[in-house]
Amino acid sequence: MNATKTSKTLLAAAVMAGTLCSATAAFAGTQNSASATGTTNTRIITPISLTYVSNLNFGDVVSSSSAGTVVVTTAAARSSTGGTTLGNSTGVAAAAFTVGGQGSSTYAITLPSTSSIASGANSMTVDAYTSNPSTTGTLSAGGSQGLAVGATLNVGASQPTGSYTGTFNVTVAYN
């Protein structure tokens, strides 16, 4: 005979199976896999280097009763503003460096925001540093690139005469 049945939903089955799964769980996971391979890669490269070649030189500058500036571009072109005028240009130069490293790599250039030069007790500030290449350089395939740095010299009113010197730092790092 066919007994009248209540609905045999899968819920009932799920309750029962809860006690059985633990015994069989070991079957799962060992065979139902899909896999793919990937090639992990990296490259150990030449460290980046920065070599000093020559100094930034503003040449001879004439101060006056009013302040002014002298700009030396990365191409070593010189100009003045305000009460400052230009003297003899002998020795005027942008700073020069050579960057070395892994061929074709790019690198970031960090310039000082300001620095000072002094002659005895007297000093002036140098700021608005510029470089060529600007901000980011790219090494040649052979792994080198020249780097030129210019800046702006701020000459005070009635700046005392003298030979002023100072130092500044340039930093390069791989991008």
Next chain:
Amino acid sequence: MTALACINPTTSREAKAALLVPIVTPVVDPLDVFGSSFMIAASLTVTQTQALNFGTVAAPGSGIGNLAINPNGGARTYDTANSAIAADAFSFAIFTVTGGQGTKTYTVTLPASATVGGCTVTFSQWSAGGDVFSGGNDSFNVGGNVAIPAAATAGNYTLANAGAVNVDQASGSRTGTDDLTAVHLKITKPLALTKTANPSFGDVVAGGTAGTVLLTTAGARTSTGGVTLGNGTGVSAGTFSLTGEPSTAYAVTVSPTTLSLTGPGTAMTVDTWVLSPTSPGVLPAVPPATLLVGGTLHVNANQTQGSYTGILTVSANYQ
């Protein structure tokens, strides 16, 4: 049974007594008095109390996979090396039989076979202590085997009625039947994993001391120790595309745990793999899922310059 109650009105105290009248089962079954030639059909009541549920299984990559549920103990096995069962609910069917005689044996006839989800199911039966009534009652389990071809179509299948389960005591003196209903099988799409991008740590500068490069699943790098980073061109987390059954749990493993990268110098290692999404995960409603793999590269002191590579394997399993 008759119960008598006596109340004594003079004391207001109550006393109750029960009179038990035992009903004794005849030692000889009345049906047997007449012998088989006078057989009167009596009924066994057969009732299915639990469905046969094969649970979820991935179709095999090729050939036929046989998925079996043992009616004795309920273990589920799958014989294919190409796909496997999910760790979900499954069960054998249970039938109860009442109205049998004493401790007589009985026989069970199962449906020869059935088809669910395009797969052929055969049935098997088991009862604790053999097919013997105890006080006229017993129960037995029905398991089975489902043969799943590689071409099986993914789906959630339930066979409403697989056919009659007949129970027969003493060559037909008492019989009963019930249909084996609700045979359930879910076939899933096989998992498939493809690589879309290699894990790449990019250019790295070794130093005089060892160090590491951490590559996140977002493809970002950081370095520690004597190691600094070179150009990030081509830096990428490993990227894999996983397809399979929608909204289904999976787990991912990356091997080897420690991968050796070989190149012109001393081998380097990559370990501490990280995954996004983390494992286990659930396939989206519309696969694929994108799996991202990062890790930690260990660079030796003064590592020789050059390119280093190693092959990792990413595996995904249904949960």
